Amino acid sequence: GGLLSEVPDLRVSTLTPSTLRLLESFGVGSGIAPPLSRPFENMQIWDASGKAGFVRFSGEAEGERVLGQVVENEVLKEALQGRAVKLGCELVLGDVSDLRLPRPAFGITKPPPPAQEASGKGEADEADDTMATIRFEGGPSIRTPLVVGADGANSFVARKAGIRSVSHKYGQRAVTCTVRTEVTGLGGHGTAFQRFLPTGPIALLPVRGGFSNIVWSTTVPEARRLEGLDATGFAQAVNEAFHSAGEGGGGAAG
Secondary structure, eight states: OOOOOSSOOSOEEEEOHHHHHHHHHTTOHHHHOTTSSEEESEEEEEESSOTTOEEEEETGGGTOSOSEEEEEHHHHHHHHHHHHHHTTOOOOOSOEEEEEOOOOSSSSOOOOOOOOOTTOOOHHHHTOTTOEEEEETTSOEEEESOOOOOSOTTOHHHHHHTOOOOOOOOSEEEEEEEEEEEEOSTTGGGEEEEEEETTEEEEEEEOGGGEEEEEEEEEHHHHHHHHTSOHHHHHHHHHHHHHTTSSOOOEEEO
């Protein structure tokens, strides 16, 4: 795989023990194992008042060696793609310019047939109701019986398929970053922390190399304010969010 940067990427995934076992069965486990990732054994959750105490979970109590494992998304993606290639899959990387789907049994209206191409493809190819056609920007076209639309909230595949969704604005914005933490007990980097503030939760997830990942959901104005702080000011805000008006904190951000 590629060389890891000194500072972990801020986009990470937290994998449960059952997910880790599934990936291991696929032959992906070694590609995401420590030191490429960071397992944690405990998780501690409490609210801003601190009056109700805190809830603490452990992998040991669940009969598991770990409670979860934090993996950078790029590390996970590289491991999955590498395994796919070893299994004989062909990877075509690029931006999709067009997608034409076959007629389903119900629920989606088939798009109009494409114009005849100059390449000489017959109408029978384009009229095949069992195959989808994926066209890439400046690249090849692929015909396939299955398209998996794993392309996020603003899914291009869903739009092309005519799949509608209902959304709701919560007035929240997430601030994510990577910080170096000074361990002060309570399991140190083996513990993930989450505190529920009046404006939304803040989480501290251990990642490799003595760093932790911050995911802080808050109001849009407060998120904008946090994003405008320098490193020292942001570290101070994180420490205040975890330590002010209550007990249960687990480290200092720097």
